[in-house]
Amino acid sequence: MDYDVLVIGSGIGGMESSIKLGDMGYKVLLVEKEASVGGRMILLSKVFPTLDCASCISGPKMSSTINHPNITTKTYSEVMGIERASDGAFRATVKEKSTFVDWAACTGCSDCQTACTVAVPDEFNSDLVARRAAYIAFPQAVPKKAVITRAGTSPCIDNCPAGIKAHGYVSLIRSGKFEEAFQLVLDATPLVGTLGRACYAPCESECTRGDLEATIPIRRLKRFAADRHYAEMDGPGIERPATNGKSVAIVGSGPAGLTAAWQLARLGYQVRIHEAEEQPGGFLRHALPAYRLPQAVVEQDIANVTALGVEIVTSSSVHDLEALRAEGYDAVLLATGTPRATALGVPGEEADGVLAGLDFLRQVRVSDAPDLAGKRVVVVGGGNVAMDTARTARRLGALEVRVAYRRGREEMPAHAAEVDDAEREGVSFEFLVAPVSVVSDPTGAVTGLRCQRMQLGQADSSGRRRPEPVAGSEFVIPCEAVFSAIGMAPDPTPFASLAGAESGSRIAVDPTTLQTEVPYLFAAGDVTSGATDITRAIGAGRRAAYMIDRWVQGRELGHFPALDDLLGVVDKAEVLARQKSHTRREPITADTVLSPAPEDFGELEPPMTEAEALAGAGGCLDCGICSECQECVSACPADAIRFDKREVTSEITVGAVVVSTGYKLFAADLKPEYGYGTYANVITGMQMDRLLAPTRPFNTVLRPGDGKVPERIAYVSCTGSRDKTSGNPLCSKVCCMYSVKQNQLIMGALPLADVTMHYMDIRAAGKRYNEFYEQAKDMGAVYIKGRVAKITEKDNGDLILRYEDIENGGAIVEAEYDLVVLAVGIQPNHEVEKLFTGERLGLDEYFYVAEPDDDLQPGRTDIPGVFVAGTAAGVKDIVDSILHAGAAVAQVAAHLEHVNHDRATVAAEVLA
């Protein structure tokens, strides 16, 4: 037996049960779903009828609970299920939710919540004010420890192959923390400005806001952060780390190589990059046209890498990796990409005027561009390189640019936006055609491309329908230049001689570790996978750097946490369901001006203004709740934030169970005639209790509608109780008295305020309750008997109550107030119904936990060994909850002693 008793819920009933059982010597496990013990009582202002401070009474009990030698408390935990074991005990499954904070280190200083960039409604203040995703439940929380609310991984982060925390930098930008946003991206890759322009933004394709009016402009926000940074400083803005005495050689300076170099340099490695071209950057510099990615941006990003001491040796082709290693490097990373263009493979392609698209783009970027003025150009292929080639040809004066693709538009691998933009720049398309031969004149110059029509057959291994020739359909497209952009492949020369390393033209790697068959050699990016995109190359570069470091340090390679150990992605439908309604926001789109006859390579997409950035970022729905912006990590003086912490589920065995799961408050918006949720100045009794509490959300009692100190305050009793129309015919017992309590407190806090309570009956049955009620009347509170029929709102936010004045002839009267408080009733907590499997916990006709013999055996349920304490069994005030918990404790003790006695008897009989 792990514990004698499991107590579920740490409200006043749960705490009282636990303490008493612990005092008796029983070992108690107390499970509380919130991050602090205390339940609702700790959130109240004062208690009736003594007007004692609720915190002052609860605090010591909370402290006694958490520090009791016989009580083990698991806060922020849930009992997932309970079933009876064969020996009569109970087996419970307990989930300890992850707080993402090391509570042993957390000092409760609040720095994390002050730094946090995500605001959410504070459930501990009845949603009257914001808390942060990183939060301490309330000032008197026990234990006073921080929790980070994470619903999962935001879809934008989950869908980024580079593992960049898109939600995080969006959240930072909306908070005005532009440099922090840049640094968050920089933490993953030095190519911040590049990604802000040339990334195809898989984050945006999964953005939940896209299911409303339009995606958040995540990529452009990244560019905004980069532009801001580079406008203010050169380089990364971080200090060069101390060297660790190790060195790594990297072959290739594309996005994978540069990212790996950046990560390794930050770990203290001496890194040298060998680049075959005259300038570093790989495809970023040599293939992406300047209208998409200006050269200056690539150079700014590369300067981040060199600022950390990374040496880039250009015009340095590496053909012998073993010789490179022999120069003394601890490891070598191959990241040479896919520099080889796939040939057309048709007769005549050696003609003058036929060129690979990649070579054409490279020529334009680094040397003299070919003269295309007045020429007709055919680009063969349907990918992004084909689009770049076609649009570049337009800028070089080509008279006509036609893209020939063997499938249809829907099957094109190019991104739809690129295809659309190419079309808007005057590029035309020939779909369902394939080249047959290149036609040339006697001088060897191209005069046309012979093609044949295709039709789509069955789907091939890529899932796309296979193009099949249409017999007799050949035709010639007249042209003076043919650019082929039908594929790219790695150059296997550097690894061709290494046994086991080659896989076709690619290098073979373990997909998790990126280690090759040769232990010192790792490979990343397109050289391992074939042509992909920048984000995948960056993700591979990050992974390679992580694995190289672990290998060099002699540690197990394992997996890469930044990409392999994310929380599950948040369900977008659940995100949208958090709100009853969503206000449409005007999408922030780039006003890119495209010309049907483009003439230069100036950057097309305009930068975002600060106003656009804030408006764009402001639409983020905070899918994962925590944005992973890392501000709490930076702020925490105890280094206690643990994003890698995960929930723990355990099985425990107990001898008895006490259910003290409390109650639910009536949802006031279910009485629409009272306007809760529609009129800002209609609040609930619990909200008023928070406004009156010492830890109140406002500076005093104010109207939520405009922050005004109310002078005329009305209470409406029996909201959601004694009301069959709302499904609750029961009296909630506490509403009258908590209203009377609040009446008195308001008159103390706001001496000029008039307080009126509209009631059906005042139920003041309890020790000194009626005297308490009379005292309120003596203080000036007015009590009017009669049900309120309707509340309406005036333009200034004041409220008109329409009611029947029973004690004055039953007249229908209207009265005006500044603020209306709905004294909402208590309802059963249905979560209790899911606790038990195998046996059904009996409920009464009102769905409270049934006590079959509550006259003589209070606290006993219809499952032997399972007991109920407090309001889980029905409405009770605090005094009665404590008394009921005492009764339940006595029942538990009797049960345990009985069971122990039976076991002892059996044992004695066996021994005899």
Added chain:
Amino acid sequence: MSTTLRDPREIIREEMVMQRPILRLLEEGPLTVPEIADKLGHPTDEVVFWVMGMRRYGHVVEVDDADDDGYFRYANAHQEVAS
């Protein structure tokens, strides 16, 4: 007053964007909620969420007692304000 209140979660989420405009307004001197709302062009009930969230985390602070109309003035807590 608005009879189509926006979802509180949506308003509260926007506090992060509204902090800087509100603090900029308060650099000129303390303002009441209706005054801030008027200058920002947002409903007062939304400004209450933002100002109270900012107050909670130390960005604004109330000065003086409520005025004759029952409104407190709030100041930028990051600058010294003469009450």
